[in-house]
Amino acid sequence: DTAVSQTPKYLVTQMGNDKSIKCEQNLGHDTMYWYKQDSKKFLKIMFSYNNKELIINETVPNRFSPKSPDKAHLNLHINSLELGDSAVYFCASSSQGISGANVLTFGAGSRLTVL
Amino acid sequence: AQSVTQPDIHITVSEGASLELRCNYSYGATPYLFWYVQSPGQGLQLLLKYFSGDTLVQGIKGFEAEFKRSQSSFNLRKPSVHWSDAAEYFCAVGAGGGGFKTIFGAGTRLFVKA
Numbered sequence: 308d309t310a311v312s313q314t315p316k317y318l319v320t321q322m323g324n325d326k327s328i329k330c331e332q333n334l335g336h337d338t339m340y341w342y343k344q345d346s347k348k349f350l351k352i353m354f355s356y357n358n359k360e361l362i363i364n365e366t367v368p369n370r371f372s373p374k375s376p377d378k379a380h381l382n383l384h385i386n387s388l389e390l391g392d393s394a395v396y397f398c399a400s401s402s403q404g405i406s407g408a409n410v411l412t413f414g415a416g417s418r419l420t421v422l
Numbered sequence: 423a424q425s426v427t428q429p430d431i432h433i434t435v436s437e438g439a440s441l442e443l444r445c446n447y448s449y450g451a452t453p454y455l456f457w458y459v460q461s462p463g464q465g466l467q468l469l470l471k472y473f474s475g476d477t478l479v480q481g482i483k484g485f486e487a488e489f490k491r492s493q494s495s496f497n498l499r500k501p502s503v504h505w506s507d508a509a510e511y512f513c514a515v516g517a518g519g520g521g522f523k524t525i526f527g528a529g530t531r532l533f534v535k536a
Contacts, residue, residue, distance in 0.1 A: 311465075338522055348460075348510055350526040362522055397465060401522075408454040408473050408516050411524055413465035 310334050311414040313398045319420045320388060327384045328417045330398030337402055338362075338409065339381035341373060344395040344416070356381055385419075393421045424449050424515050426527035434533040435503050443498040443530050445513030454516035455496040456524070457487055461509045469511075472496065483507070508534045 311332045320326055332339065340363070341353040355363035356375040370386045385392060395416045401409035425448040435441050447453055454473055458466040470481025477489040487498045496513060513527040 340522075348529045348531075350466075350512065350529075352523060352525075355522050357522065408471070409522055409524060410456070410468060410471060411458075411466070413458075413467070415465045416463075 309414075311398055311400055311412050313396075313414040313417045315417060316415065317418050317420075319422065321422055322388055322390060324388050325384070325386045326388060326419070327382055328396055328398075328419070330381045330383075330414060332379055332398075332400040332412070334400055334412060335402070336400035336412070337378060338400060339375065339378075340399040340401070340411065341381065341383050342397040342399060342413075344397060346394070350397070354381075354383075388419075388421045390421050393419055395419070424453075424517065424523065424525040426513050426515050426525055428511075428513055428527035428530050430530045431528070432531040432533060434535060436535050437505050438502050441498075441500045441503045441507070441532070443511050443513075443532070445496045445498065445527060446494050447496060447513070447515045448494065449515050455487075455489060456514040456516065457481065457485070457496075457498050458512045458514060458526075459483075459509050460512065460529075466512060469498070503532075503534055505534045505536065508532055 313330045338357045340355045344350050354373040359375045372384045375381045395418045397416050398414040399411040427446045456471045457469040460466045469485050472479050472489045510529045512529045516524040
């Protein structure tokens with residue numbers, strides 16, 4: 308049973324379209340994240356939700372809108388797609404242990420290609 | 423602000439040889455440090471982590487890492503590399519004190535030659 312699952316795994320679309328990526332975790336974690344991995348493999352945090360509350364919102368165009376309907380789900384909607392949005396988007400979740408640290412569990416990624 | 427530097431973009435080692443991947447971090451307090459591995463087309467998997475205590479930590483797949491505060495380093499090592507270890511390796515630093523932001527280095531691609 309997959310701990311963090313993302314759909315779709317692959318997404319090919321035209322510039323200007325709107326698309327969504329969905330993420331679900333069954334680990335009982337309180338916090339979920341979206342990371343973007345570019346073509347050079349660089350990973351950059353985009354958003355994070357803790358108990359459905361937005362706690363991290365990096366410098367991301369407002370064409371990107373995350374939504375967390377409950378603790379187990381975090382979706383990413385992207386409006387007016389641009390060529391530069393092509394990347395692999397990773398969902399992750401974490402739960403702070405006694406140490407106070409967040410250990411991330413990642414999904415398999417969603418590869419978005421904008422033509 | 424947190425930052426992580428992995429000086430080597432890629433490294434090639436022979437199967438059976440030892441491996442060391444370098445990682446330097448910048449963080450104002452005691453950091454939470456991680457190594458993750460990403461196989462082609464896959465998500466990231468946690469190899470090991472350091473929070474406190476013994477500065478030499480053991481992880482999965484025979485990997486270990488040593489935290490050296492004086493050098494702000496957290497290098498990853500393996501005594502004998504297997505062909506299946508070929509992957510991208512990421513060092514990361516997490517915020518302490520209940521913070522949620524984990525910052526990743528640029529990654530080191532490991533190639534293993536027969």
